[in-house]
Amino acid sequence: MAKKTYALPNITTPATPVIFNPEICNGCNHCVEVCQVDVYIPNPEKGKPPVILHPDECWYCGCCVNDCPRPGSIAFNWPVQQRAYWKDKATGKVLRDSQ
Amino acid sequence: MTRWHDFIEKDGRPPAWPYPIHYDKEQEIDTDVLIIGGGIAGCWAAISAARKGVRVTLVEKGDTVRSGAGGPGCDHWCNAPANPLSNVDPDEWAQHMTEPPYSNGIGTQIQCREDWDTLLEMEQMGGKIRDTKDEYVGAKGRDEKTKLMISPRYTKVHSYIPGMQKPVTLKSNPEGKLNNVVIRVWGSTFKPVLKRECKRLGVKIFDRVMVTSLLTEKGVQGARVIGATGFNNRTGEFMVFKSKAAVLATAGDWSLFLMNTELAGYNFFRSRTTTGDGAAMAWRAGAALTVMERNGVLMLGTGFKHTWYGGAGDASYENVPIVDANGKRLPWPTQGWEDAGAMRPTPENMEKIIKGIQSGEYALPFYGDFPGMPEVERRATWKLMLGEESTTRNITESYEKGGFDPAKHLLQNYSFIEGNSPAQWRTAGGGGPVVDWDLKSTLDGLYVAGEQTFSAGDHSYAAATGRYAGRKAADYSQQVGKAEISKDQVTLEKARIYAPVRRTDGIDWKELHAGIARAMQYFCSEYKTEHLLKMGLDALKEIEEVFVPRLYVLDPHKLMRGIEDLSLLAHGQAIINASLARKASSRMLNFLRIDYPKVDPPDWHKFVTVQMENNKVKVGEMPLDYWGDMKANYEARNKDYAGVYQGK
Missing domain, CATH: 3.50.50.60 (FAD/NAD(P)-binding domain)
Known part of the structure; x- marks a missing residue:
């Protein structure tokens, strides 16, 4: 528990409309460019995934994910209250998007 | 480290603004x-x-590469009566589309005459408009010769408005044939091509x-x-x-x-x-x-509701049958071939559904029965329509990643269980x-x-x-000369734009926006009277004089959001002034005045206009068909129209 505790305001909700995979993402910042509302800024460290600066402004249009030149770098992460339900037609079991 | 607060925890400070600051340039x-x-x-x-x-x-x-409502994609090219598979006359179609009052006859006539040419130019540039890879052979509406795919949307029923969703017959439309005016397209290819x-x-x-x-x-x-x-x-x-x-x-x-x-x-x-x-x-x-x-009635995407293209109808899309929790089919239209393109239930059917819920005849929640569809239609709806529509591709893809399979699973519909948006x-x-x-x-x-x-x-x-x-x-x-820019006008605008940057304290753009929105909810929503609307103008004036001068921003991005609030404010003022000017109620305008309850009286069958003259609001009016004969006037103004682009 060595992590320093800062006096921070509440984190914007939702804070993570997308999740980056730093293993695949090479920080090309294409998503920064295609974003309609400038949710992201480039990471100060070159080659790293962008910083989600304005997650509260995301309207989930999907351009960043759809246009990513390295698939798998970036995935949608729907806020909990927006997760979908469906039902298996054969068994009747109700399922949920619980990725 | 992709979240802002990660930087605080790691470095003890936020990342620096990544772009040069040039407020003074x-x-x-x-x-x-x-x-x-x-x-x-x-x-x-x-x-x-x-x-x-x-x-x-x-x-x-x-x-520009992805901006705008059509930036992510588009699945339907609407109102294209000039396409080769169409069974209607473009001018008659334009006339028909302009029948609901307060639509724009000029824009609609242009669309009906020219949007097929526009689509062909889109194809010239590299946009995909045909099933060239034969992915949807056998789907209804697909034409083997042209490989165009006609959509079931609006094949007979064109209105979203309850009570107006009647099948339409056009003189030029041969009996027994669908109008074929809406084309399915691969619109996610469009925007980058345009840029x-x-x-x-x-x-x-x-x-x-x-x-x-x-x-x-x-x-x-x-x-x-x-x-x-x-x-x-x-x-x-x-x-x-x-x-x-x-x-x-x-x-x-x-x-x-x-x-x-x-x-x-x-x-x-x-x-x-x-x-x-x-x-x-x-x-x-x-x-x-x-x-x-x-x-407009906000039934979509309030952020408080479930999201699927906003959240109103979820699975109720093209050809997807809606069933209740026990699998019983509902009288809910699917915007498909079967119901001639209707989107919302008729008032009678809506009543039947609500009564059925209350009596236990229909069990909540409802579902979109994707597995019950023919395979090729299911694929056309899931992959082509939802896959190419503006904001829905990422939804289908993340559902699939979460395990959803349209061949096996019924997709939940959120109608009724999520409630309705308040009228305000x-x-x-x-x-x-x-x-x-x-x-x-x-x-x-x-x-x-x-x-x-x-x-x-x-x-x-x-x-x-x-x-x-x-x-x-x-x-x-090409006909006019240059004009001199007024330096005073530029100076005044600059002062307006940069004032929030100079302040170090006050209110931020979110609070200002919320304040403007609240004033509109209170004074210009479901309950409209002269008194309330005037209170609304006063409320916006107060915001303008008291709170706008307190707006402060931290960086150029938030400056944009703040200036957007000022757009909203001006927009609200124009709306309330127009609302005051119309002293009658109107169903088509979704505009109900308690003090003028008569709905659409004939003497108010006209456009109301508002404009600023010397910073004072001037009200005017225009006849509902101020554009005159649509076909004749379009042709008179476009004798030199060259059709599809032939240049390089």
Whole structure:
């Protein structure tokens, strides 16, 4: 528990409309460019995934994910209250998007 | 480390602003035709103007490659009666589409005559409009010869409005044949292609620049438009654009009545950037606006609801049967072949459904029965329609990743269980500048295209009217000389824009937006009276005088959001003034006045206009068919129309 505790305001909700995979993402910042509302800024460290600066402004249009030149770098992460339900037609079991 | 607070925890400080700050710099750009807004309408306007050989500059708040409502994609090319598979006459179709009062006959006539040519030009540029890979052989509506795919949408029923959803028969439509006016397209390919073509034609593109005001001759309200001001929303640099003609191709205003400070980008059907900037700047420049009093009902995407293209009907899309929790089919239309394209249940069916829920006949929740569909239709709906529609591709893909398989799973529908939006949560109703047969506003030098022309915001309408306004603006720019920009006008605008940067304390853009939205909810929503509307004007005035001078921002991005609030404020003022001017209720305008309860009385069957003259509001009116004979006037104004582009 060595992590320093800062006096921070509440984190914007939702804070993570997308999740980056730093293993695949090479920080090309294409998503920064295609974003309609400038949710992201480039990471100060070159080659790293962008910083989600304005997650509260995301309207989930999907351009960043759809246009990513390295698939798998970036995935949608729907806020909990927006997760979908469906039902298996054969068994009747109700399922949920619980990725 | 991709979240802001990660940096605090790791480095003890936030990341530095990644772009240079240039609040003190100014750039001047000289052009023939200035396009304001780089969405679908703006890109098409830029391309058609550039093809006329004039210098074109395009200014866009986001990045033109994917910006605008049609940026992510588009699955339907609506109202294309001139396509080779159509069974109706384009002029008769245009006439029919203009039958509901307060629609725009000029824009609709242009769309019906020219949007098929526009789509062919899209194909020339590299957009995909046909099933060339034979992925959907056997799907209903697919034509083997042309490989075009006709959509079931609006095949007979065209209205969303309860009580008006009757099948329509046109004289030109042979009996027993569908109209075939809506085409399925692969619209996710469109926007990057449009930007590429703009660049190829030498259009100067300024991305991440918000236009804030129109410049007029001698700085006079109501005079010819000779340019615009703007600023870069990453660097803060000020921009002055000098032009001979300008095309206003901005979006409507979708967030005036609602602000959720947590999900600020997700309050409504469209992105946060649709704040009515265009109508607001036209209003301030003295252009006449119309249909401003119309209200939209916000049933989609409030951020408090489930999301699926906004959340109203979820699985109730093309050809997907809606069933109850026990698998019983509901009398809910599917916008499909079976129900001739109807989207909402008729009032009678809605009553049946509600009574059925209460009596236990229909068990909640409801589901979209994807597995019950024929395989090729299921694929056409899931992969083509939802896969290519503006914001839904990422939804289908993430559902699949979460394990959803449309062949096996019923997709839950959220109707009823998520409740309805309160009536005070509305949208502005798509009013905008009055236009003539050149799509020119009442101001010389100012043309208008797309959603801003008090009309529907559909993709093909934006494309066709953008293409049309671009060529008319180019023609005009070749006839007029340059004009001198008023230095005073620029200085005043600069002071207005940068005031929030200079403050170190006060209120931020979210609070200001929420305050404006609340005033609109209280005073200009379901319950309208002269007294309430006047209180609304006073409330906005108070916000303007007391709270706007407290607005402060931290960086150029938040400056953009703050200036958007000022657009909302001006938009709200125009709406309340128009609401005061209409002293009657109207069903088509979703406009009910308690003090004038008579609905659509014949003497109020007219457009109401509002405009600013010497900073005072002037009210006017126009007949509902002010455009005259649509076919004759279109033809008279377009004798030189050359059809599909033949140049390089």
